[in-house]
Amino acid sequence: DAGVTQSPTHLIKTRGQQVTLRCSPKSGHDTVSWYQQALGQGPQFIFQYYEEEERQRGNFPDRFSGHQFPNYSSELNVNALLLGDSALYLCASSLTGGQPQHFGDGTRLSIL
Amino acid sequence: ELKVEQNPLFLSMQEGKNYTIYCNYSTTSDRLYWYRQDPGKSLESLFVLLSNGAVKQEGRLMASLDTKARLSTLHITAAVHDLSATYFCAVDLGNTDKLIFGTGTRLQVFP
Numbered sequence: 001d002a003g004v005t006q007s008p009t010h011l012i013k014t015r016g017q018q019v020t021l022r023c024s025p026k027s028g029h030d031t032v033s034w035y036q037q038a039l040g041q042g043p044q045f046i047f048q049y050y051e052e053e054e055r056q057r058g059n060f061p062d063r064f065s066g067h068q069f070p071n072y073s074s075e076l077n078v079n080a081l082l083l084g085d086s087a088l089y090l091c092a093s094s095l096t097g098g099q100p101q102h103f104g105d106g107t108r109l110s111i112l
Numbered sequence: 113e114l115k116v117e118q119n120p121l122f123l124s125m126q127e128g129k130n131y132t133i134y135c136n137y138s139t140t141s142d143r144l145y146w147y148r149q150d151p152g153k154s155l156e157s158l159f160v161l162l163s164n165g166a167v168k169q170e171g172r173l174m175a176s177l178d179t180k181a182r183l184s185t186l187h188i189t190a191a192v193h194d195l196s197a198t199y200f201c202a203v204d205l206g207n208t209d210k211l212i213f214g215t216g217t218r219l220q221v222f223p
Binding site: 031033035041042043044045048055056058090092094099100101102103104105106 | 116153155156157160208209210211212213214216
């Protein structure tokens with residue numbers, strides 16, 4: 001049973017570019033959440049998708065957007081990249097109702 | 113705004129010793145999670161605590177939750193080197209699967 005898979009594993013971009021990160025949830029999970037983890041810090045909630053809609057959002061600017069597809073997979077898009085967007089981006093999937101979120105291995109994004 | 117604080121931020125301990133990591137949070141929540149993260153790796157779920165007084169144990173780690181005090185603890189018994197990692201607590205804000213993570217506790221166990 002595959003867990004949460006993310007692609008790509010590493011990505012290097014320059015300021016002002018746009019990036020798309022992808023996530024496939026664990027089989028049977030219907031909710032996908034995205035987190036940003038800067039070096040040496042805890043993950044910060046970006047947003048959550050359920051039934052192809054953004055259900056919740058953290059304190060991130062509109063440059064961060066996402067999508068969930070009918071097969072529950074999800075994308076995170078970031079426009080107009082800034083140096084401060086350099087981080088590990090984690091995708092987590094879950095079934096609602098108090099079950100732990102399962103995290104993917106993350107995409108390490110570096111902005112030059 | 114929910115704040116989650118852990119202490120200590122860094123813990124260096126000798127093998128065989130016991131210690132406790134504390135996680136305080138600022139608003140009501142009945143769901144608290146503990147995760148482990150190895151350097152350069154993702155998050156591994158350790159414990160799910162869903163009610164006041166919940167206690168879970170796995171090997172040398174034991175977690176507890178006091179929702180009235182808004183406090184969770186992660187107790188380490190007879191530490192071994194393999195426990196070296198960063199440990200995060202995370203509170204589910206409003207029981208909505210939106211996790212607010214603590215600052216993390218970096219644990220190093222030495223011989």
